[in-house]
Amino acid sequence: xxxxxxxxxxxxxxxxxxxxxxxxxxxxxxxxxxxxxxxxxxxxxxxxxxxxxxxxxxxxxxxxxxxxxxxxxxxxxxxxxxxxxxxxxxxxxxxxxxxxxxxxxxxxxxxxxxxxxxxxxxxxxxxxxxxxxxxxxxxxxxxxxxxxxxxxxxxxxxxxxxxxxxxxxxxxxxxxxxxxxxxxxxxxxxxxxxxxxxxxxxxxxxxxxxxxxxxxxxxxxxxxxxxxxxxxxxxxxxxxxxxxxxxxxxxxxxxxxxxxxxxxxxxxxxxxxxxxxxxxxxxxxxxxxxxxxxxxxxxxxxxxxxxx
Amino acid sequence: xxxxxxxxxxxxxxxxxxxxxxxxxxxxxxxxxxxxxxxxxxxxxxxxxxxxxxxxxxxxxxxxxxxxxxxxxxxxxxxxxxxxxxxxxxxxxxxxxxxxxxxxxxxxxxxxxxxxxxxxxxxxxxxxxxxxxxxxxxxxxxxxxxxxxxxxxxxxxxxxxxxxxxxxxxxxxxxxxxxxxxxxxxxxxxxxxxxxxxxxxxxxxxxxxxxxxxxxxxxxxxxxxxxxxxxxxxxxxxxxxxxxxxxxxxxxxxxxxxxxxxxxxxxxxxxxxxxxxxxxxxxxxxxxxxxxxxxxxxxxxxxxxxxxxxxxxxxxxxxxxxxxxxxxxxxxxxxxxxxxxxxxxxxx
Amino acid sequence: xxxxxxxxxxxxxxxxxxxxxxxxxxxxxxxxxxxxxxxxxxxxxxxxxxxxxxxxxxxxxxxxxxxxxxxxxxxxxxxxxxxxxxxxxxxxxxxxxxxxxxxxxxxxxxxxxxxxxxxxxxxxxxxxxxxxxxxxxxxxxxxxxxxxxxxxxxxxxxxxxxxxxxxxxxxxxxxxxxxxxxxxxxxxxxxxxxxxxxxxxxxxxxxxxxxxxxxxxxxxxxxxxxxxxxxxxxxxxxxxxxxxxxxxxxxxxxxxxxxxxxxxxxxxxxxxxxxxxxxxxxxxxxxxxxxxxxxxxxxxxxxxxxxx
Numbered sequence: 001x002x003x004x005x006x007x008x009x010x011x012x013x014x015x016x017x018x019x020x021x022x023x024x025x026x027x028x029x030x031x032x033x034x035x036x037x038x039x040x041x042x043x044x045x046x047x048x049x050x051x052x053x054x055x056x057x058x059x060x061x062x063x064x065x066x067x068x069x070x071x072x073x074x075x076x077x078x079x080x081x082x083x084x085x086x087x088x089x090x091x092x093x094x095x096x097x098x099x100x101x102x103x104x105x106x107x108x109x110x111x112x113x114x115x116x117x118x119x120x121x122x123x124x125x126x127x128x129x130x131x132x133x134x135x136x137x138x139x140x141x142x143x144x145x146x147x148x149x150x151x152x153x154x155x156x157x158x159x160x161x162x163x164x165x166x167x168x169x170x171x172x173x174x175x176x177x178x179x180x181x182x183x184x185x186x187x188x189x190x191x192x193x194x195x196x197x198x199x200x201x202x203x204x205x206x207x208x209x210x211x212x213x214x215x216x217x218x219x220x221x222x223x224x225x226x227x228x229x230x231x232x233x234x235x236x237x238x239x240x241x242x243x244x245x246x247x248x249x250x251x252x253x254x255x256x257x258x259x260x261x262x263x264x265x266x267x268x269x270x271x272x273x274x275x276x277x278x279x280x281x282x283x284x285x286x287x288x289x290x291x292x293x294x295x296x297x298x299x300x301x302x303x304x305x306x307x308x
Numbered sequence: 309x310x311x312x313x314x315x316x317x318x319x320x321x322x323x324x325x326x327x328x329x330x331x332x333x334x335x336x337x338x339x340x341x342x343x344x345x346x347x348x349x350x351x352x353x354x355x356x357x358x359x360x361x362x363x364x365x366x367x368x369x370x371x372x373x374x375x376x377x378x379x380x381x382x383x384x385x386x387x388x389x390x391x392x393x394x395x396x397x398x399x400x401x402x403x404x405x406x407x408x409x410x411x412x413x414x415x416x417x418x419x420x421x422x423x424x425x426x427x428x429x430x431x432x433x434x435x436x437x438x439x440x441x442x443x444x445x446x447x448x449x450x451x452x453x454x455x456x457x458x459x460x461x462x463x464x465x466x467x468x469x470x471x472x473x474x475x476x477x478x479x480x481x482x483x484x485x486x487x488x489x490x491x492x493x494x495x496x497x498x499x500x501x502x503x504x505x506x507x508x509x510x511x512x513x514x515x516x517x518x519x520x521x522x523x524x525x526x527x528x529x530x531x532x533x534x535x536x537x538x539x540x541x542x543x544x545x546x547x548x549x550x551x552x553x554x555x556x557x558x559x560x561x562x563x564x565x566x567x568x569x570x571x572x573x574x575x576x577x578x579x580x581x582x583x584x585x586x587x588x589x590x591x592x593x594x595x596x597x598x599x600x601x602x603x604x605x606x607x608x609x610x611x612x613x614x615x616x617x618x619x620x621x622x623x624x625x626x627x628x629x630x631x632x633x634x635x636x637x638x639x640x641x642x643x644x645x646x647x648x649x650x651x652x653x654x655x656x
Numbered sequence: 657x658x659x660x661x662x663x664x665x666x667x668x669x670x671x672x673x674x675x676x677x678x679x680x681x682x683x684x685x686x687x688x689x690x691x692x693x694x695x696x697x698x699x700x701x702x703x704x705x706x707x708x709x710x711x712x713x714x715x716x717x718x719x720x721x722x723x724x725x726x727x728x729x730x731x732x733x734x735x736x737x738x739x740x741x742x743x744x745x746x747x748x749x750x751x752x753x754x755x756x757x758x759x760x761x762x763x764x765x766x767x768x769x770x771x772x773x774x775x776x777x778x779x780x781x782x783x784x785x786x787x788x789x790x791x792x793x794x795x796x797x798x799x800x801x802x803x804x805x806x807x808x809x810x811x812x813x814x815x816x817x818x819x820x821x822x823x824x825x826x827x828x829x830x831x832x833x834x835x836x837x838x839x840x841x842x843x844x845x846x847x848x849x850x851x852x853x854x855x856x857x858x859x860x861x862x863x864x865x866x867x868x869x870x871x872x873x874x875x876x877x878x879x880x881x882x883x884x885x886x887x888x889x890x891x892x893x894x895x896x897x898x899x900x901x902x903x904x905x906x907x908x909x910x911x912x913x914x915x916x917x918x919x920x921x922x923x924x925x926x927x928x929x930x931x932x933x934x935x936x937x938x939x940x941x942x943x944x945x946x947x948x949x950x951x952x953x954x955x956x957x958x959x960x961x962x963x964x
Contacts, residue, residue, distance in 0.1 A: 018797030027813050137953070141946030143897045145904050146938040149924050153931050205432035211387050212427075213498065214419030215450055224435050231437070242802025249808070250901060254924060268812055268907050276812040280805050288800055303482040304436055 004299045012292055019284055024069050027277050039082040039271065048082045052274075055079065078278030087278035090263055097170040098248055098259035104172070104179035105244060106237065109186040114233065116187070117194025121229075122221060124199050132195065136188035144247050148181040148254040165256040175257075182251040186240050193236055197229035204228070231302050238294025242287045327403035327422055327505070334505050334538040335361040335384070335423075340398035342379050342562075344609075345391060351609040353379045355562040356398075358636075361506065361538040366529070368541045368553035368570070370585075374606050376562040377542045381508045384540075385425050386415055402506070420451050424504035426528075428511040430491035434483040440494045441467070441479030447501040466497040470527060489520035493527065500531055507532065510542045525552055546585060550574065558582050561607050561617035564636055568643035578645035578654045580622045616648070624649045685882070685958035695954040701947035708755035718749035720914055731932055739932050747919075751936045754916045757909050758944055761829050761899040766892040768834035769841055774884065776838065777845020778872055782853065792846070799839035803898055806836035811907035818912070825913050829902065833895050844887055848880030886956040893948030900941050916941040 039048060053059065060068070072079075078087035120132035139147070155177060156164035162177040201207060202225055210220040245261075252261035260279060267275035299305050342354040354376045361367055371377040382388045384400055386407060400407045402422060407415055427433040435443060444466055445459035454462070460479060467475035470493040483491055492512060499507060509528060513521035529552050532539045541549050549556065549570070556573050558566040558581065566579035577583040584602040604621035607613055613620055619629040628648050636646040639654060647653060689695050708715060722745070732739040739747050780791040801809075810832040816825050849872075852858060858875050866874075902908025903917025911918060916937040923934035 014793050015796050015800050018793070019800040022797065022801060023809060026810060137949065138942075138946065141893065141949050142938075142942040143900055143904075143945065145901065145920060145924075146934075146942060149920070149927060149934055150938070153927050153934070157928050157931075205427065205429060206435040208387050209427060209433045209495075209498075210435070212385050212419055212425045213447060213450070214416050214421070215446070216416065219450070224438075227437055228435070242805065246802055246804030246808075246901070249804070249905065253905070264808070265905060268808065268905055271812075271815060273812055277809065280809045280812075283805055284801055287802060287805075291800075302437060303439075304484050 001299065004305070005296060008292060008295050008299070012288070016285075016288060019288065020070060020073065020281070021066060023277070023281050023284065024066055027273075039273075044082060051080075073281065078282065079274045081272050081274045083272070085275075087275050090275065091260060091279060091282060094258060094260050094263050097257060098252070098261055100170065100172070101175050101179055101182060101251070101257065101259060102241075102244055102248060104175055105183035105186070105247075108180055108183035109190050110233075110237065112183075113187045113190025114194050114230070116191040118198060118221075118226065120191065121195040121198030121202070124195075124202075129195070132191055136191050139184055139188035144181065144185055145250045145254060147184050148178070148251055151177060151181055152254060166258075168258045170257060170259070178251050178255045178257060181254075182244065182247050185247065186237070186244060189236065189240065190233055193233055194229055197232055198225055201225040201228045231298065234294060234301060235298055238291050238297075241290045241294075245283045245287060327405070327418075329363060329403050329505065332363040333360060334363055334403065336399070336401040337380070337384065338399045338401070340380065340383060340400065341396050342376070342383055342388065343394045343396060345394055349610045352612060353393075353562050353609055354383070355612070357559075357562070357564055359557055359564065359567070361540060363505070363538055364533070364536040365555070366532060366539040366541060366553045368543060368549035368556045369559060370543060370546060370549070370556055371559035372544055372606055374561075374609060375559040377544075377559050378510055379562075380559070381425065381510050381540065381542050384506075385423060385508060386419065387425075417451070420447055420504065421502040422504055423506040423508070424499040424502070426492070426495050426499045426507070426509040426512045429515045430488065430495045431483060431515075433495060434491060436483055439480045439482055440486070441481075444494065444498045444501055447498060451502055462501070463497075466501055467494065469500075470494070470497045470531075472497075488516050489524060492516060492520075492524050496524075496527065496531070500535070500537075503535060504537065506538045506540070508540045508542070511544070512541070513548055514543075514545070521548065528552070546574075546589065558585075561612050562609065563617065563646065564644075565618065565646045566644065567636070572640075572643055576654055578639050578643055578650050579647050580624050580649075580653055581618050583653060584621075616646075624653065682882075685955070689954060689958040692954050692958065694950050695958075698947045698950040698954065701943055702951065705755050705759055705944050705947065708752050709759035710756075712753045712756065715752045716746075716749045718746045720745060720749040720753040721912070722746070731930075739930075743922075747933060747936050750914055750919060751916070751940050753914045754919060754937060755940065755944070757826060757903075757913060757915045758896045758899060758941070760826050761833065762892040762896040762944075762948070764830045765833035765837060765895040766888050768830065769838040769891065770884065770888050772834060773838035773841025774845050776842035777847075778849055778876065780842070781846040781849025782868060782872060782876065788846075791842070795839045795842045798836060799843075801836055803833070803836045803894075804901060807832050807898060807902050808905065808907065810835070811902060815907065816910040818910075820910075822913055825909055829899050829908050833898060837891065837895065840891075841884065841887060844883055845880055848883060849876050852876050852879045882955075882959045886952050886959070888952075889955060890949050890952035893945040893952070896941070896948070897945050 039045070044052070076088050078091070080086050116132050116136075120129040123129050152164060155162040163174050166174045166178060198221075202221070204225070206228075207220060207225050210224045211217075215224070248259065249261035249264050251257070252259050253265040256262070260283070264276060264279045264283075266272075267279065337357055337359050340354055340357045341352075344351040344353055357376070357380055359367065369377045369380060379388070379393075383393075383395060384407070388395075395408060398408070402418065407418065410418075434440065441460055441463040444463035445454075445456070448454040448459035448462050449456065452459075464475050464479050467479065472478065472490055472493055478486075483494070486494065492515075496512075507528075512528065513524050516524060525548060528539065528541075531537070541553055543549050553570050556566075556568060556570055557564045558573075558579065560581050566573070566577070566582050568578060573582065574586070577586055581602070588602060602621055607617055607620075613630075615628075615630045615633055616622070616625070617633075619625040622629065624647070626648070632648070634646045634648045634650075636644050637650075639645045639650040645653070712720075776791050776795060780788040780795070807829075811828065814828060816828070852875060855875075858871060861871050861875060899908050900915070900917030900920070903910070903915040904921040906921065908917055909915040919937035920934060920941070923931075923937070926933055
């Protein structure tokens with residue numbers, strides 16, 4: 001197990017270096033004016049351009065610049081915007097809201113997705129199965145901002161069942177609908193994945209053994225088959241976390257949530273490039289971290305992976 | 309043993325039925341039929357199978373794939389997928405009680421404590437994500453209501469009984485960490501955990517190396533003698549069962565075509581199919597000769613030939629074989645054959 | 657007891673492998689596809705959207721750029737079938753013209769990702785060794801940056817101007833979706849190649865001195881193509897969805913380019929008073945995504961009947 005963790009950590013290093021390099025290269029190393037689109041609609045003030053060039057060592061050779069960029073990242077320095085605000089400070093203030101939102105969305109996607117997938121899988125080919133398959137197809141196809149806007153209009157504006165927007169406090173109650181919207185696409189994927197895996201595992205030899213052991217159907221399916229079916233679901237939730245972060249930007253924009261995503265949207269809207277780049281970099285790093293955790297969890301869940 | 313455990317055991321016992329064999333008769337399979345209803349039609353996998361199994365007896369069921377031998381085993385165990393499988397006719401009586409008409413819950417309680425099964429491929433038949441000890445202990449926890457640590461202790465004892473080295477240390481290991489032979493021992497430990505009266509072994513050694521095959525058969529035989537179980541050995545390999553079985557039933561196209569004591573059957577087959585099987589075994593004393601194989605293919609179970617199902621492949625076949633299906637009749641003391649020309653086959 | 661004493665009666669006849677198998681699989685798949693109503697529904701939708709993209713004037717003769725400010729926010733009427741949006745544009749006409757951007761982005765990003773991902777996968781899978789190690793790590797690195805986040809980063813760094821030509825605006829979105837969209841296909845292709853490569857007929861072809869390109873074309877591609885087509889079709893829907901999301905966030909396609917994402921973004925502002933503005937672009941966008949996902953699903957079911 002320790003070997004496995006170590007191997008995973010080592011494998012993570014080139015990916016971490018590589019992905020930060022791509023971000024660095026795209027923003028700072030490609031030809032063109034790096035301050036274009038960093039200061040709103042107008043060109044940047046010469047003072048900001050000078051400061052930006054100095055801060056990002058644009059006069060140094062490329063490898064030095066990358067090393068310094070990584071050094072800044074490691075120290076938590078994400079740059080200063082043209083309004084002279086440190087991006088890291090902004091994010092520090094806002095991340096709890098987004099974490100809450102994403103956490104609630106993951107709870108939704110796991111709970112509803114797995115339950116729907118199990119209900120479909122154990123009744124393969126029956127009404128419930130077809131209902132889940134068709135409804136998830138629609139949910140997958142409808143972009144999240146359409147789902148968000150529609151639910152906001154009906155549940156919030158028209159019927160007044162839910163708050164239309166979220167206050168800066170972002171209480172759990174206020175976040176229920178946004179989290180549901182954010183998790184909706186993933187709910188559909190989790191349901192389909194659970195169903196497919198369960199159907200496959202219900203045909204597995206070891207399930208026949210479980211029945212031959214005299215286990216109840218509930219125990220054979222709910223413990224033996226489900227335990228195996230959920231392993232790929234966990235992997236999916238990790239891989240999907242990137243999509244969830246992207247969705248959070250959209251969801252926070254629709255429901256006017258003051259989180260990281262809302263900040264990013266405002267940054268895009270105001271053409272504040274420094275805050276956009278800083279925020280996206282952090283989100284990519286969080287995504288990598290979550291994937292590492294999921295990989296480790298995968299090793300715990302599937303002994304065939306970690307015990308070799 | 310704690311009080312709660314005692315109570316759990318009591319309740320497990322009191323709610324469970326007790327089964328007592330009459331004159332050592334454990335299992336009676338009578339006129340069993342199994343069909344598979346598929347989109348392409350009805351496949352008649354078993355077409356009237358009869359046999360009995362007594363305490364301490366080892367019955368080998370021999371046949372090629374599609375002969376219905378595994379389906380018979382699964383029907384007895386109650387693990388056929390229904391649908392597509394349908395049992396339109398027949399009885400499977402365990403200690404006098406018909407398993408097929410028994411309520412589901414009562415039937416479930418027979419699986420493990422009364423009738424138990426060992427499968428062919430132990431790697432896929434064991435759950436990959438649970439430790440082997442846990443999987444054995446599950447028998448005690450589910451059927452006997454034991455707590456985790458007691459059940460695990462019993463699991464270790466069983467692993468020792470089936471000769472797994474360092475059982476205590478390996479109780480927490482996972483199936484993929486064992487060799488094929490060790491995994492099959494674990495399957496066997498699990499199957500005998502609750503001291504069943506009937507053990508069904510479905511091709512228990514097919515997936516194993518030849519040397520390991522012999523060890524596993526020896527273990528099965530030893531356990532069977534020790535516990536006086538009724539053992540049903542399903543196989544396509546005459547060699548595997550020769551030293552172990554008391555009686556052999558040969559199946560073809562969902563019917564038993566010949567039944568005899570092992571020795572008799574080897575010495576003098578009473579059915580052309582059995583004869584063909586025996587002749588296709590390579591023998592050292594016939595070195596250099598052409599190996600006899602049975603011509604043709606096993607029948608399509610959706611279109612089993614009229615008359616004797618074996619007639620298209622049989623060198624004894626006459627018109628009568630294409631019209632009348634021969635019944636399984638006694639052709640000599642203690643042996644039965646379903647062939648119009650059984651006498652000729654026996655003595656010819 | 658020896659191996660030789662085994663009576664191997666009724667041994668399974670091994671299926672002939674190679675291209676015959678692939679070919680008959682294709683014709684089987686086509687036969688079952690023809691019977692699947694979902695296939696025809698999705699094809700009809702796709703043809704309709706393609707027509708809209710190529711000849712929008714076939715569906716409407718209203719100029720989508722003609723704003724009648726006086727009639728802004730007008731509800732659907734005989735004059736403007738879907739009503740008018742907040743700037744007085746005819747929504748029906750804008751929705752029809754919006755198809756072009758989505759289809760262009762989806763089709764070209766799919767083609768590009770299939771080419772890049774396919775080539776990378778073949779190189780990694782067929783040649784193996786250090787080449788595989790390098791290509792696989794590069795794939796991992798690009799895989800680590802979620803599509804939408806990569807898109808935001810790129811588009812924020814290279815923002816559109818009001819006078820950017822249409823094809824440049826579309827081209828940028830295609831470029832960024834291709835840069836971050838290929839790794840999944842590369843992994844898929846690599847595993848397909850690894851599956852095909854050890855087969856005897858491939859080894860035989862190598863031993864007979866066939867060139868790598870010939871082996872890949874004759875033996876590897878026919879077997880690896882089906883899963884590739886399925887995923888690429890589904891991805892086409894996903895790309896349309898991501899394009900719309902980027903446009904919704906204000907950095908994908910930007911006005912004056914007409915895009916469903918932009919229309920939906922504008923409509924959300926007016927959601928409380930005039931929800932009809934949101935309806936039609938959302939509906940068309942969802943149907944377009946749905947059509948491609950359904951097509952991909954149908955093709956997969958046809959090639960892999962077990963999955964149903």
